[in-house]
Amino acid sequence: MSAIVTVTLNPAIDQTVTLDALTPGQVHRARGVRSDAGGKGVNVASCLADWGLKVSATGILGSDNATPFEALFARKGVDDRFAWIPGETRTNLKLLAAATGDTTDINLPGLAATPGALDTVRAVLRQVATEGSLVVLAGSLPGGLGVETYATLTQLLKARAVRVVLDVSGPALTAALASRSLPEAIKPNRQELAEWAGRPLDTLAEVVATARGLTARGIPLVVVSLGGEGALFVTRDEALHAHPPPTQVSSTVGAGDALVAGLVAGLHAGLPLAETARLALAFAAGKLTQPGANLPSRGTILAIVETVRVETIDVPPRTSS
Secondary structure (H helix, E strand, C coil), X not given: CCCEEEEECCCEEEEEEEECCCCCCCCCCCXXXXXXXXXXXXXXXXXXXXXXXXXXXXXXXXXXXXXXXXXXXXXXXXXXXCEEECXXXXXXXXXXXXXXCCEEEEECCCCECCHHHHHHHHHHHHHHCCCCCEEEEECCCCECXXXXXXXXXXXXXXXXXXXXXXXXXXXXXXXXHCCCCCCCEECCEHHHHHHHHCCCCCCHHHHHHHHHHHHHHCCCEEEEECHHHCEEEECCCCEEEEECCCCCCCXXXXXXXXXXXXXXXXXHHCCCHHHHHHHHHHHHHHHHCCCCCCCCCHHHHHHXXXXXXXXXXXXXXXXXX
């Protein structure tokens, strides 16, 4: 079986504070607080491990507060290949309003990466990511790394016939999509895709047309997450809208990352697009019932798969973005 590797260059400890409700400018009394090792690629690895897949995780960690990450990887059997640098990994605050299930994120600055740390990550990728492997490049970039970082990592991996799944935003996404070496799949949300396109995407048809323009440029699969509306899965030949089932929300923390994990699990298994879409939505829906970036049992996920509705969207193909 081909390897699965996640890359998190700017991980975080996610500290989730549960409140009855969030009212700006008011004093709040917390119901509870929990801390989880996080960062987009770490969350993806966590969900894939829950599904029962072997996964390696690499990136850059601060050595002064790495204990939550070590504990997560040991508990779930994730192959820890992180580069450690002096200092503390950042903490992200997540304010969960229990009344609505909404989460307000406050992302703090992270460590500045040392030059040698990225070299270590590259060396890990050369060692574990062989032909046919799936590598997830996800999340923001730390200080010290340029916006072209994900583009150059994609080029390195594509030269080794590795399949790259990219979940980044802003200038890093723009640089990656301007490169000649394009990923196998990307997973922006609707707002991130609109920011890249430089225009509002008010209708699903506009989202699909923009995504199809990217497939025409050479990206085989564009997945656009739509929050409560589910997600779009767009290739040159198909455009599918996967609708989430009704779900009792415990926490939205890591829901988008669970979607990416389900996408990777589907690609790893070689599933048809519709089945990959159902699995990805089931991962996200299942995670919503759990605190942190965790999945319920495999049987529960498979039951959710049966409740995900997938419809075909008929949109004329585009030949340019």
